[in-house]
Amino acid sequence: MTDLHISELRKSYDGTPVLDGLDLDVPSGRLVAVLGPSGCGKTTMLRIIAGFLHADAGRVELGGRTVVGPGVHVAPERRGVGIVAQEGALFPHLSVARNVAFGLTGLSRAERAARTAEMLELVGLAGHGERMPHELSGGQQQRVALARALAPRPALVLLDEPFNALDSALRAGVRADVRDALHATGATAVLVTHDQQEALSTADLVAVVRNGRVAQSGTPEEVYRSPVDSWVAAFVGDAVVLPATVAEGRARTCVGTVPVAGGGKGPGSVLLRPEQLRLVDPEAAAVSGVVRDICFYGHDSVVSLDLEGAPGPVEVRHPGPVVVRPGELAGVEVVGEGLLREADRAEDALA
Numbered sequence: 001m002t003d004l005h006i007s008e009l010r011k012s013y014d015g016t017p018v019l020d021g022l023d024l025d026v027p028s029g030r031l032v033a034v035l036g037p038s039g040c041g042k043t044t045m046l047r048i049i050a051g052f053l054h055a056d057a058g059r060v061e062l063g064g065r066t067v068v069g070p071g072v073h074v075a076p077e078r079r080g081v082g083i084v085a086q087e088g089a090l091f092p093h094l095s096v097a098r099n100v101a102f103g104l105t106g107l108s109r110a111e112r113a114a115r116t117a118e119m120l121e122l123v124g125l126a127g128h129g130e131r132m133p134h135e136l137s138g139g140q141q142q143r144v145a146l147a148r149a150l151a152p153r154p155a156l157v158l159l160d161e162p163f164n165a166l167d168s169a170l171r172a173g174v175r176a177d178v179r180d181a182l183h184a185t186g187a188t189a190v191l192v193t194h195d196q197q198e199a200l201s202t203a204d205l206v207a208v209v210r211n212g213r214v215a216q217s218g219t220p221e222e223v224y225r226s227p228v229d230s231w232v233a234a235f236v237g238d239a240v241v242l243p244a245t246v247a248e249g250r251a252r253t254c255v256g257t258v259p260v261a262g263g264g265k266g267p268g269s270v271l272l273r274p275e276q277l278r279l280v281d282p283e284a285a286a287v288s289g290v291v292r293d294i295c296f297y298g299h300d301s302v303v304s305l306d307l308e309g310a311p312g313p314v315e316v317r318h319p320g321p322v323v324v325r326p327g328e329l330a331g332v333e334v335v336g337e338g339l340l341r342e343a344d345r346a347e348d349a350l351a
């Protein structure tokens, strides 16, 4: 079992800091998604963990062993790290089985064959060993890449946006299979992604990275429901930010009075998730507005409302059939608590 600890990791390119004191803990056997916008330093971090890139400062410990630290840089092949890249990167001239067996050294021919078959079975590709990579779909190729990464029983598996090249219909299935295969082997894994849904639905823990540091880490539920600030809130999901007057744990907003956690007094902003707003009968509602637009997404619809006092249209995520039409009046109510927006940190983050 192998845990990963990263502390105070720093890396600059041409004097520009990319990793700026990044800390990350991955408990043994867990899958952590590192989620951040393009350019925030995710791949740089991954390359340092793998050993392909030298850090300027900081420490990386794998299973209690320092692999990066002052005066320490363990060679990539001595770290026991398996990698799944964006697009499988399978060897095109080798069969699926030979791709999977590639990193299996020090085993007899029979042991290699047995481990290869076990890994192909694990990723749902038993019987595909004799095919060539070009005879597989994109999703199957990524599963082979995972089987190849897991075959030598690595201390750690790094997955660098592995589902990017797959179309959305395929992606959810492959994601679930990859997660199950990682859990089945008890592997410790880091998944780098800029896709919020992917991070929330696939990982045990999510670390949100902003400007080369971890802004927040926790379970998917924690980062979604209790984001540390409005930048994290808006990055991990849709957010409705409303001007508010706050007193005694309640915020007066254009959608009514909303309970808010923590202190706070005076003018401010409150952040809600669109699914915390509900459409109700305007006759019975304390607050109502005119429907501006309705977007149907299948599992739900997003209804935009013009509400008095709102800075712009307010979006409501409505699960059932929408009975109102654009131009008609709809009532709205709030479910659950709002999050008080901390203006200074938010402005800092948006800058």
Ligand SMILES: Nc1ncnc2c1ncn2[C@@H]1O[C@H](COP(=O)(O)OP(=O)(O)OP(=O)(O)O)[C@@H](O)[C@H]1O
Residues within 6 Å of the ligand: 013, 014, 018, 036, 037, 038, 039, 040, 041, 042, 043, 044, 045, 194
């Ligand atoms: N070899 C390099 N030389 C100079 N700048 C680099 C180099 N590699 C990356 N960068 C810059 O460092 C920043 C972080 O890059 P990195 O690839 O780590 O980000 P990322 O979060 O993985 O982005 P993406 O999601 O787009 O892959 C970017 O601004 C990038 O342009």
